[in-house]
Amino acid sequence: MIKKIGIGLVVLIAMYVVLAMLGPSNYKVERSIKIASAVENVYNQTSIYANWAVWSPFKKADPEAKYELGDDNQKIGGSLSWSGNLSGKGSMTTIKVTPNEKFLYKLEFVEPWYMAMTSSGGFIYEEQEDSVLVTWFNEGDLGFMSRPMVLFRSLEDQIGPQFEQGLVAIKEICENMKPTLVVSEETVESKSILYVSESSSLMSSEIGAKIGAAYGEIMSLVGIAQLEMVGAPMSITRKFSLAEMMVEFDAAIVVDEIPEGLEISGRIEKGDTYAGKALKTVHVGPSTNLKATYDGLIAYIKDNGYEINGNSWEEYIDDPTKVPSEEVRTNIYFPVK
Missing domain, CATH: 3.20.80.10 (Regulatory factor, effector binding domain)
Structure with a gap:
């Protein structure tokens, strides 16, 4: 009996290793939307972490998660960290800022162990005649042991719809901003x-x-x-x-x-x-x-x-x-x- 269990475990491990060899070693997910608003409005809405409280799709996925801001000043080193039962524990840290053109961050998941990974993401802003084309992306390397999981459900399928929801919310906010305050x-x-x-x-x-x-x-x-x-x-x-x-x-x-x-x-x-x-x-x-x-x-x-x-x-x-x-x-x- 013990011998059969041992053989079974070996077979499962071998299958997992084979799937890991077949799985992708990296990924990139991105979505874009055109927003009829000043580029400053779009940039501020996405590069100030406090504003994410209004439109972030991740808050719906884990509404009870706790968040903490660090130096939310649109400069390198600014951060947003979280801890939740569904979203785990992690942080975002600003790594590159070009006002109204580019806002990049490092994304780190540290808990639970099977979610642990580091990637990069951000927003790219392209001014057009009467609007801004904003692109939200996330990319990174996949660890050997995590590759089999994305064979069955890709990160494109997991992250893409959330990016779409977030961009639609950003569009609604920016296009409805009032020019003057009385x-x-x-x-x-x-x-x-x-x-x-x-x-x-x-x-x-x-x-x-x-x-x-x-x-x-x-x-x-x-x-x-x-x-x-x-x-x-x-x-x-x-x-x-x-x-x-x-x-x-x-x-x-x-x-x-x-x-x-x-x-x-x-x-x-x-x-x-x-x-x-x-x-x-x-x-x-x-x-x-x-x-x-x-x-x-x-x-x-x-x-x-x-x-x-x-x-x-x-x-x-x-x-x-x-x-x-x-x-x-x-x-x-x-x-x-």
């Missing part, structure tokens, strides 16, 4: 709110679902207690960390008055919003473009001598289930001094 200074009054505290990875697609679930809990209490909702649903940002690629927020509903004897249970809490000077801008379009609007508003704050004086918040003016995504309005506020 900012107004306002004095806002404090409001009574019921809220639920939540957190999420910036690379997760579950933020909207978590906000929706929180609103459902709050509105159930509002209905039972016969309270009056007197403002747009809100989300107050308590912590936003690009280094940790995560956000903590309060999903809140504004009500006219909260009775002192109101019994509150579960995750719901009561409180009051900020009162004082704030800067406001209106984001029009899908949530995938929100980061660009935030970047613009933060730059406006710095350029005009303001200082951020507390937590920013959003007001959701339109119901995204009833209004086309390109017309959805979101008020963004920053308390300032």
Whole structure:
């Protein structure tokens, strides 16, 4: 019996070695798309790792993975690392940068052992008359022991569709960027709110679902207690960390008055919003473009001598289930001094 098992193992090892000899020793996968936007927009969207939180196809594959940024400055040495149950452990490190022409990175998978490999990839930008042709690629050598696996499912089949998804998302973001940002200074009054505290990875697609679930809990209490909702649903940002690629927020509903004897249970809490000077801008379009609007508003704050004086918040003016995504309005506020 032991002899038969030994012979079987030898045969399996021999078959694996033969398949390894037949398998490819290297690979290259690339996809391209034409984007009707300024090359600077496309370059910034793809060369700033923090922006990957909005469009990366990999976040859908492993939404619970944890991410960490290192020197995300569009220069050599910048990095993004991750650790997840499905995506394993690895990192991307910038190795070559030519603004608006080329952005290259080294990709390393270190865990689990059967995924361990090092490759290179990046984006190539070619300006055309009214658009940019952007190419996303990944290439590298295949270790001897990993070659049999790609005989049955090629890396082209694994990576190609993900690149296509990512490029389509980048195209949507860049083509819907607004050329100007209208900012107004306002004095806002404090409001009574019921809220639920939540957190999420910036690379997760579950933020909207978590906000929706929180609103459902709050509105159930509002209905039972016969309270009056007197403002747009809100989300107050308590912590936003690009280094940790995560956000903590309060999903809140504004009500006219909260009775002192109101019994509150579960995750719901009561409180009051900020009162004082704030800067406001209106984001029009899908949530995938929100980061660009935030970047613009933060730059406006710095350029005009303001200082951020507390937590920013959003007001959701339109119901995204009833209004086309390109017309959805979101008020963004920053308390300032």
